[in-house]
Amino acid sequence: MKTGLTTEILPAGPAANDAAARALAAGLLVAFPTETVYGLGADAGNATAIAHLYAAKGRPAFNPLIAHVADLSAARRIGRFDSQAIRLAQAFWPGPLTLVVPKTDNCPVAELATAGLDTVAIRIPAHPVAQAILRAFGGAVVAPSANISGHVSPTLAAHVDSDLAGRIDLIVDGGPVEVGVESTILGCFEAPMLLRPGGLSREKIEAVLGAPLARPPQDVESDDSQPLAPGMLASHYAPRAAVRLNVRDVTPGEALLAFGPAVLPGIEQAASVMNLSASGDLDEAAANLFGHLRALDAKSPRGIAVMPIPEDGLGEAINDRLRRAAVAR
Ligand code: TXA
Ligand code: MG
Structure with missing residues (x-):
């Protein structure tokens, strides 16, 4: 190289x-x-x-x-x-x-x-x-x-x-x-x-x-050996911190990636909170996704907890990237 x-x-x-x-x-x-x-x-x-x-x-x-x-x-x-x-x-x-x-x-x-x-x-x-x-x-x-x-x-x-x-x-x-x-x-x-x-x-x-x-x-x-869209490896788009999806609460020390109104148990113990879109706009959430993941990861939290995101519109792409980010390496 x-x-x-x-x-x-x-x-x-x-x-x-x-x-x-x-x-x-x-x-x-x-x-x-x-x-x-x-x-x-x-x-x-x-x-x-x-x-x-x-x-x-x-x-x-x-x-x-x-x-x-x-x-x-x-x-x-x-x-x-x-x-x-x-x-x-x-x-x-x-x-x-x-x-x-x-x-x-x-x-x-x-x-x-x-x-x-x-x-x-x-x-x-x-x-x-x-x-x-x-x-x-x-x-x-x-x-x-x-x-x-x-x-x-x-x-x-x-x-x-x-x-x-x-x-x-x-x-x-x-x-x-x-x-x-x-x-x-x-x-x-x-x-x-x-x-x-x-x-x-x-x-x-x-x-x-x-x-x-x-x-x-x-x-x-x-199956990473035979990818159909060859780049679609399961573990991808990955921050260093472990990612937990569709959370209903926050564990102490976790960073929270929120979507919509961020009200859930344990939020006061979150290491940090960033909202993809407080109003629940999926286009805004897509634009913020990778930047927010990088910013939360930079703070070295115990993990990144992600609130549920609907599957319609750009939600399908957002959830696809988040599932890959959540695969343990
Ligand atoms: O938005 C984007 O698509 C960005 C910008 C820079 O254009 N590019 C991008 O490229 O995301 P990359 O390399 O990160 O992802 C390209 C994807 C890979 O999953 C690759 O396997 C797939 O495209 N791909 C490329 N050629 C293919 C082919 N002939 N058949 C199936 N999948 C293919
Ligand atoms: Mg890429």
Whole structure:
């Protein structure tokens, strides 16, 4: 791995976007904001840069990456879109949706980034900084979340810095992200399949498809040797503190991650309390999720207790990430 790099942090703007594009073209690693979470970008056609990216994150190479492009014509150079995939792309791109489609014959994404699969994951992000960098670079950029593999995803440039300083070349700071959980991943198979719940709710996708989405069998996700969405390892998004879900009380010394009105027995003995959304707004809760988990974890509590969160809208993605955070390692 390349260590001891000087990681430059630039505030987003025309100069930073151009610097980011030049760095990507030179095979360097650049973190930048998308509307979901910060991504760690590398030139999708540069296998050496991609190898450095896997090493910088400590990410297993069987876990493929999402290729980010600026528009649908660039997406169609990488993947084959049937009429259903086109419909989804037109409805939700740019935005917090990743589509898994068959590769094109001359797919420019390096094999290393697709882990030898016949399919490729593609996303057009909506964030203006991500858009500007992709346009200035002119090609596809593979970008996993910009955290050490298995850690909580970054929603601030400071999160990226604390995980990856000295391991990557540049961080473009575009302030806090809007959505706060990663993109929803849809497999564009015969029956479209929800591979990862995320920043676009199931309800919105089903409204466009006019049919319910298939879910992969639950046990596929807990088998780390054969992941269906290969990155969906059971233990993921993990803070250091043990996480306890759907709590009805607080044990002394635990930190509380609240949702809605925070009234429950033992709360006065909590080491600290943060509320995902006092008003019970799931979009606000998603935006706060990873930052609050990091902030509570930084105080080294005995554990993190999490109040119940409804499963509708972005609640499905929030609960998915919390269940992974709660898996003992
Ligand atoms: O919001 C997001 O999606 C962020 C931003 C930076 O775009 N990116 C992100 O990337 O979350 P990452 O690498 O943390 O997660 C990508 C997921 C992994 O679970 C990976 O296994 C899955 O996408 N994936 C990639 N290619 C795939 C494929 N061909 N088939 C199935 N799953 C795939
Ligand atoms: Mg990730």
